[in-house]
Amino acid sequence: MELYTHEYFMNEALRQAKIAFEEGEIPVGAVIVSKNKIIARAYNQTEKLNDVTAHAEMLAITAAANGLGAKYLIDCRMYVTLEPCPMCAGALFWSQIGEVYFGASDPKRGFRTSNPNMLHPKTKVFSGILAGQAEQLVLDFFKKLRE
């Protein structure tokens, strides 16, 4: 058997966030896992794609549905480095995703500032995995931006 941990998958999401950082994007990354296999990896590309909807979570949801050939992600888990915004939480609602793990909280733009019950009633939500690393990456990004 192979043993997977939530940290393992969140680390993969962090790798995506680091790619965003390198490309001058707000560093948020996400992966979607089905049967302990990563079926989608994405990072924020709002600048590159010139599109406010191109958040890591949105791109990952679209890619996962493509990969599965199914619109709903009921048996999937998302790992995302930062608390999703209301747009992404709304998309996660429609996807009926099984579980969402997010790293750092976003007290300014996270979905909980809008409505803490935005996700689907069947979706389980967990927070805090590798939160320190995810938060530091965002802090470093804005520090660099100001310099």
Place this chain on the structure above:
Amino acid sequence: MELYTHEYFMNEALRQAKIAFEEGEIPVGAVIVSKNKIIARAYNQTEKLNDVTAHAEMLAITAAANGLGAKYLIDCRMYVTLEPCPMCAGALFWSQIGEVYFGASDPKRGFRTSNPNMLHPKTKVFSGILAGQAEQLVLDFFKKLRE
């Protein structure tokens, strides 16, 4: 001078919704207008694209930003036949769109059921234009689906 009315643009959104209807999609349509010119037209394509994020509003926002070469839609107006869901309202927030006109209310999945203040504080929101036609189209769709 040419005289435009909100009904004219909402009628164009309704035409998009009718295309969705013909293609077996939940019939919602949207257009985005800049300087009284339609710069994006879209209809719901969640079935065809196998993607829960492919709502008319999302596709229109992406298309408008592409057309304008600008991520923000500050000087634009969206006309959409149905009250946007929280995902689309979240996207409209990020777009900082100037005005949103929606037709029929959606008491089940409209953004106001989640948080009536989801749009950007600078965005003006108007409702009810050609609402009867937009609502009838949705009712006809679900009636046909049940038959």
